[in-house]
Amino acid sequence: MNVIIHVADNSHFKYAQPICDLIYVSAQARGTGIAKRSAEYIELKMKTGKSVIALDGDTLVGFSYIETWGHKKFVANSGLIVNPDYRGLGIAKKIKRRIFDLSQELFPDAKIFSITTGLAVMKMNSDLGFKPVTFSELTDDKEFWKGCQTCQNFDILQRNDYKMCLCTGLLYDPKDKEKKKENIPVPKPFANRIVKPIVKVKKPPKFKK
Numbered sequence: 001m002n003v004i005i006h007v008a009d010n011s012h013f014k015y016a017q018p019i020c021d022l023i024y025v026s027a028q029a030r031g032t033g034i035a036k037r038s039a040e041y042i043e044l045k046m047k048t049g050k051s052v053i054a055l056d057g058d059t060l061v062g063f064s065y066i067e068t069w070g071h072k073k074f075v076a077n078s079g080l081i082v083n084p085d086y087r088g089l090g091i092a093k094k095i096k097r098r099i100f101d102l103s104q105e106l107f108p109d110a111k112i113f114s115i116t117t118g119l120a121v122m123k124m125n126s127d128l129g130f131k132p133v134t135f136s137e138l139t140d141d142k143e144f145w146k147g148c149q150t151c152q153n154f155d156i157l158q159r160n161d162y163k164m165c166l167c168t169g170l171l172y173d174p175k176d177k178e179k180k181k182e183n184i185p186v187p188k189p190f191a192n193r194i195v196k197p198i199v200k201v202k203k204p205p206k207f208k209k
């Protein structure tokens with residue numbers, strides 16, 4: 001096995017439909033949404049250098065793409081998918097890292113976000129410095145939320161006026177990185193600030209010799 005992660009281009013168009021199929025099958029199996037996309041849409045992402053593809057020789061291993069929202073103030077890393085035969089091998093982590101780096105190369109000032117119900121994505125994003133946030137902190141660009149229409153929970157999102165649903169919002173703000181560099185304290189997530197630990201760990205008594 002020799003999996004290589006590429007920034008996708010026109011030479012990868014033949015994988016566009018298999019990517020759509022993989023996303024569709026996985027969304028069905030999971031029961032929650034990964035926005036359904038057409039092969040043309042995936043090709044556009046490839047053509048414009050806004051996607052990452054993992055290949056083992058000619059075999060499609062994984063994919064993810066970038067979308068911009070709210071006049072490029074927000075970038076979403078979306079459509080992360082790994083071929084079931086290659087799961088559990090750290091491939092998603094590599095794709096996530098590459099699409100995250102690519103997002104920052106292309107849109108250095110944009111906030112990067114994902115929405116997910118999946119533990120794997122929550123873990124990977126928090127390792128990259130993403131913080132959990134309410135939907136109010138994400139883009140209000142209606143086109144983004146239209147992508148949720150193919151999710152079976154879309155009625156929940158609609159019922160809540162697009163303010164909450166089953167997904168968790170995860171946000172990376174490049175300003176936090178600058179603050180860290182300048183040693184300006186980065187505010188902790190709201191939950192960390194207000195919830196005090198309930199269980200106090202008792203230190204063992206010190207014995208004198």
Ligand SMILES: CC(C)(COP(=O)(O)OP(=O)(O)OC[C@H]1O[C@@H](n2cnc3c(N)ncnc32)[C@H](O)[C@@H]1OP(=O)(O)O)[C@@H](O)C(=O)NCCC(=O)NCCS
Nearest residue numbers: 026080081082087088089090091092093116119120121123
């Ligand atoms: C989610 C998915 C992309 C993970 O791909 P993968 O290559 O198997 O993931 P990795 O091996 O790189 O694992 C990355 C991390 O997620 C964890 N993880 C992977 N699958 C997991 C699962 N089903 N449940 C919980 N954690 C999981 C791994 O333990 C690892 O965490 P660690 O670094 O703390 O050990 C893959 O299962 C998939 O394509 N699922 C269907 C599509 C999907 O749900 N996409 C996400 C849309 S939001």
